[in-house]
Structures are given as C-alpha cells and as structure tokens.
Amino acid sequence: MSTEAGTQTGQSASSGGRQEPQAVIRESAKYRRRAQEAERRAEALEAELEAMRRDREEESSRLGADLAAARGEADSLRGRVEAIEHDRRLEREFLAAGCADVEAAVALARHRLAGQEPPEDLKTFARALLAEKPHLRGEPAVAAGAAARGLGPCTTGVKPAGASGQRRVLDRLADQARQTGNAKDVMTYMRARRGGI
DSSP states (O other): OOHHHHHHHHHHHHHHHHHHHHHHHHHHHHHHHHHHHHHHHHHHHHHHHHHHHHHHHHHHHHHHHHHHHHHHHHHHHHHHHHHHHHHHHHHHHHTTOOOOHHHHHHHHHHOOOOOOOHHHHHHHHHHHHHHGGGGGGGGOOHHHHHHTTTTTTOOSSSOSSHHHHHHHHHHHHHHHHHHHOOOHHHHHHHHHHHHHH
8 A cells, every 4th residue: 555655656746747847838938928028018119209209309390490480580570670660760850850851861861871880869860961962851952043043933843733643653763762772763763753753
C-alpha cells in the first residue's frame, strides 16, 4: 500500500512538474501580448500627440501672421488718421488766415511738407504760405493789378453757378492734387481755378 501511494505521489509530482512550464509559457505569452498592445497604444498616442503639436504650431504660426497683418493694418490706419487730422488742422489755419482756396492750399502744404516732420506752429506756416502765394487768398497779383487799373472785377476764379460740369472737373482735379500731392497736379488744379475751364 505504501509503495502504491508513493508511486502515485511521484506520478502526480512529475505530471505537475510537466504542467508548470506550460503555465509559465502561457503567462509569458499573455504578458507579451499585453506589452505589445500597450506599445501599440503608446505609439498611437505619440502619433496623436505629434499631430496635435503640429496643428498647434500651424495654428500658432497662422495666428502670428494674422496678428502681424492686423498690426500692420492698424499702423496704416493710424497713419491715415494722423494725416487727416493734420490736414483738418491745416484747413482751420488756412481758413482763419483768410484763404479762399483751402483745398489747393492744403495740397500745396502737403507737397511742401512731404518727407518732413510737420511744423509745430501750423498757424505761422499757413500764414507764411499764404503770403508767398497770394492767389490762394482769392487776390492774385494779376487781378489786383487789373483792379487797380480800373479793368473791372477779377475773373480768374471758377465760373460761378450753372457750371456743374466745370465744377465736377475742378473737384476731380482737386481730389487728384490732394491724393498725389504732386506739384504738377497742384499747379494744374490752381491754373484751372484761376482761369476757369
């Protein structure tokens, strides 16, 4: 009896020993599958993270370009506003000094000041320009001389009412002179104002 029990115990021990490596292999395969799956998930997450990083960099670059464009536009608008304000101050000074042709005076002043810092004292500048160009007061030297000789009223201005086509031409010339500030355009406009069209 004891030998039978010993034989059975030996057989079960030997069979248990044979099954133990298989269990280890199964466990090892299971952990290997889990590790591979975890690696695949990690790679997928890394790829997703890289894609998000690229998207963020592109968005950041796009926002930077938009910001630079908006700043450039703001600077341009600020420059235009300053130019308009400067022109309005000039207009007020020319009107206060008795200028009859404010548009031409402002265009001439803009041409004269091109590329320079505007003067601090616009009042003095406006009066000096009108003294230099008396025809801007509506009293050209030729007309003043004619009046002194008794040749009648000055006819050098724009023809009065009823000349809407002429007025449109003058307005167009004035706009062109104002926009370009070109001396030739200013002179063309002033000639048209003096001589009529």
